[in-house]
Amino acid sequence: xxxxLVILVLITALNLWGTIGxxxxxxxxxxxxxxxxxxxxxEVFCVLGLYPNRVELTSEFAYVVNSGDNSIQKIDxxxxxxxxxxxxxNSSNPYDILIDEDLAYVTGGLINKVYKIDLETDxxxxxxxxxxxxxxxxxxxxxxxxxxSDYGTGYSNCSVSVIDLLTFSVETTIPTEVNPxxxxxxxxxxxxxxxxxxxxxxxxxxxxxxxxNTVTNTLDIGGVTSNFALMPNNIVYVADxxxxxxxxxxxxxxxxxYDSLNPxxxxxxxxxxxxxxxxxxxxxxxxxxxxxxxxxxxxxxNEYTVGLYATDIKIVPEAVSVHDKQIPILxxxxxxxxxPFNPTxxxxxxxxxxxxxxxxxxxxxxxxxxxxxxxxxxxHPEFNEGREGTKFSAIxxxxxxxxxxxxxxIYYYNLVVNGNxxxxxxxxxxx
Numbered sequence: 001x002x003x004x005l006v007i008l009v010l011i012t013a014l015n016l017w018g019t020i021g022x023x024x025x026x027x028x029x030x031x032x033x034x035x036x037x038x039x040x041x042x043e044v045f046c047v048l049g050l051y052p053n054r055v056e057l058t059s060e061f062a063y064v065v066n067s068g069d070n071s072i073q074k075i076d077x078x079x080x081x082x083x084x085x086x087x088x089x090n091s092s093n094p095y096d097i098l099i100d101e102d103l104a105y106v107t108g109g110l111i112n113k114v115y116k117i118d119l120e121t122d123x124x125x126x127x128x129x130x131x132x133x134x135x136x137x138x139x140x141x142x143x144x145x146x147x148x149s150d151y152g153t154g155y156s157n158c159s160v161s162v163i164d165l166l167t168f169s170v171e172t173t174i175p176t177e178v179n180p181x182x183x184x185x186x187x188x189x190x191x192x193x194x195x196x197x198x199x200x201x202x203x204x205x206x207x208x209x210x211x212x213n214t215v216t217n218t219l220d221i222g223g224v225t226s227n228f229a230l231m232p233n234n235i236v237y238v239a240d241x242x243x244x245x246x247x248x249x250x251x252x253x254x255x256x257x258y259d260s261l262n263p264x265x266x267x268x269x270x271x272x273x274x275x276x277x278x279x280x281x282x283x284x285x286x287x288x289x290x291x292x293x294x295x296x297x298x299x300x301x302n303e304y305t306v307g308l309y310a311t312d313i314k315i316v317p318e319a320v321s322v323h324d325k326q327i328p329i330l331x332x333x334x335x336x337x338x339x340p341f342n343p344t345x346x347x348x349x350x351x352x353x354x355x356x357x358x359x360x361x362x363x364x365x366x367x368x369x370x371x372x373x374x375x376x377x378x379x380h381p382e383f384n385e386g387r388e389g390t391k392f393s394a395i396x397x398x399x400x401x402x403x404x405x406x407x408x409x410i411y412y413y414n415l416v417v418n419g420n421x422x423x424x425x426x427x428x429x430x431x
Contacts, residue, residue, distance in 0.1 A: 031080075147176070155178045176192055191206075225240070245260065277295060360374060
């Protein structure tokens with residue numbers, strides 16, 4: 001029993017290792033920083049502008065939408081210092097921000113526009129008119145999908161605008177249910193959270209086929225549906241505008257798991273995810289909000305207190321090199337078997353070449369310390385014929401570089417090609 005508990009602790013620690021989150025506290029007008037590995041919370045990491053709303057993160061900066069100031073506040077993630085304020089437009093009331101490489105897109109909630117921002121110069125370089133009161137956005141296959149909530153006319157013309165990012169022009173407009181406020185690209189479809197009118201019209205999820213440009217499925221969730229978080233088990237969790245519940249459904253079959261008649265509680269107003277953890281932001285008006293961390297089995301791992309009336313939470317993304325962007329990680333098919341293992345496991349990967357001269361495997365422990373290394377000569381081809389490139393493997397016998405046995409626990413194995421880390425997986429040694 002003790003071994004099982006130790007393993008569970010190690011898995012939890014690994015999933016949160018190096019995980020940093022930021023929370024926008026609209027009531028406090030502050031940005032909080034949470035180190036989920038150490039549990040340290042800096043409630044006032046940075047003072048924000050007027051009516052802060054949403055945040056988007058790169059590996060270096062936070063971009064906070066200050067709706068009352070009609071601007072985007074750029075903040076250094078290391079120091080908490082404000083680098084600059086990117087002014088949008090008078091009376092634009094910016095709502096949401098989405099970053100795509102060196103560009104950002106911002107919705108102007110009151111003047112029905114989407115703005116394109118050059119993040120190298122921190123200036124607005126273009127804008128385009130969309131539907132009424134645009135809110136959330138997502139990107140799929142070179143298209144920007146914008147939810148037009150149209151609350152200004154009583155939700156009379158709710159829709160999603162599809163913008164071609166190459167020409168920055170509206171390609172088409174897709175009618176939706178009431179109040180399409182949050183969007184997310186999931187498994188090749190666009191999922192749209194239509195929150196209803198907060199009164200008699202209740203929340204629904206619209207599934208848009210991006211090829212047909214039409215709603216192909218509608219899920220009657222109920223409540224006031226908020227944003228999405230996708231977990232590794234292919235379950236989509238949906239926050240609740242009132243913060244009392246969480247809803248969920250299967251991303252492939254669209255089978256509803258939790259709805260307003262059978263919610264998961266306690267809930268939250270915003271959610272996000274990383275690895276096998278779900279982060280739930282919620283609280284009561286006039287009080288400090290909390291961030292609850294759940295595992296993939298919906299067990300509560302920890303809880304953290306942030307500022308007043310928090311409106312958004314994001315996790316800092318891992319830095320991606322130019323090489324990683326050009327060569328998709330998935331093509332390497334890095335895996336090991338058996339897993340868990342004792343005493344040996346075979347680590348396999350694919351290459352589009354039969355030469356491993358510039359390829360190596362490194363093994364790291366949970367502290368990030370290298371414990372073993374497999375040079376190119378140790379990576380053996382498993383087959384060649386009839387395939388482009390080949391599959392390679394190396395056998396790890398649970399020892400370090402000095403051939404000494406390592407202890408039970410979780411280890412990372414990292415594939416390096418041409419000096420660049422291209423894929424990483426975890427395995428568990430049980431003794």
